[in-house]
Amino acid sequence: MTIVTHPILDTFTTYGTQLFQPFSSVRVAFNNISVADPLYTIPLIIAIIVMSRFARTDQRRQRVMWAGIIISSLYMAFTIWNKSQINDVFEKTMKKENIEYKRYMTSPTILNNVLWFCLAEREDDYVFGLYSQVDKKKEVVLNTMDKNWKMLDAQENDEVINTLAWFSNGYYTVMKRKDGSLQINDMRFGTFDGSVKDETGFIFRFGVEKQADGIYVLTDEQAGPPNEERMGIFKTLWARIKGI
Numbered sequence: 001m002t003i004v005t006h007p008i009l010d011t012f013t014t015y016g017t018q019l020f021q022p023f024s025s026v027r028v029a030f031n032n033i034s035v036a037d038p039l040y041t042i043p044l045i046i047a048i049i050v051m052s053r054f055a056r057t058d059q060r061r062q063r064v065m066w067a068g069i070i071i072s073s074l075y076m077a078f079t080i081w082n083k084s085q086i087n088d089v090f091e092k093t094m095k096k097e098n099i100e101y102k103r104y105m106t107s108p109t110i111l112n113n114v115l116w117f118c119l120a121e122r123e124d125d126y127v128f129g130l131y132s133q134v135d136k137k138k139e140v141v142l143n144t145m146d147k148n149w150k151m152l153d154a155q156e157n158d159e160v161i162n163t164l165a166w167f168s169n170g171y172y173t174v175m176k177r178k179d180g181s182l183q184i185n186d187m188r189f190g191t192f193d194g195s196v197k198d199e200t201g202f203i204f205r206f207g208v209e210k211q212a213d214g215i216y217v218l219t220d221e222q223a224g225p226p227n228e229e230r231m232g233i234f235k236t237l238w239a240r241i242k243g244i
Contacts, residue, residue: 014107031107032083043071079113090118093139099127115241117190126187130194134243143195148174160216182208192233
């Protein structure tokens with residue numbers, strides 16, 4: 001059962017999963033719930049703890065199990081509805097700002113379903129920002145960032161660049177670091193505060209370097225904030241969740 005249910009649950013996150021392997025490598029991601037959301041997990045944990053207090057033959061175990069599953073499933077349904085509300089706000093914001101876009105996506109930030117990252121792709125850049133359900137104004141404060149794909153002089157079959165492009169679902173930017181090296185940013189997860197300050201502000205970032213043979217190699221990668229900055233980042237996240 002776990003082999004079936006877990007991949008299906010993964011499709012609701014921004015990471016997504018290759019649901020149709022080995023027949024297709026297409027990654028399915030609905031982007032309606034964070035990869036870690038306590039409001040989904042806690043009812044299941046409580047159900048497991050309560051079930052452990054009863055004997056295996058006690059029929060109350062089954063009732064508790066179904067209670068946990070139903071509560072978590074109702075929350076999952078709420079996140080789908082909630083995403084539709086966020087999409088509506090983002091679309092109205094872009095219409096108000098006369099922004100034409102090729103495609104867009106919205107996804108919740110880590111550990112909650114209140115604060116959302118909104119991202120729209122245009123020909124040469126991205127428009128993005130954060131929106132909290134408790135913001136006073138029903139609109140997204142937008143920032144822009146150039147794609148800068150021309151910085152990459154990659155061969156068509158370059159494995160590293162193609163893999164990063166696939167991993168980000170084509171939502172990526174390229175920038176030059178202070179030391180002159182190149183960095184690829186996965187824009188699906190955006191930045192820690194919804195703006196662009198420097199190269200360290202991106203949640204998923206990858207250093208790449210072109211070798212003498214013209215092939216790129218991955219020099220470093222960072223997922224999330226450095227350990228020494230984690231508490232400060234979460235304080236910033238909590239402050240933004242409470243709205244502006």
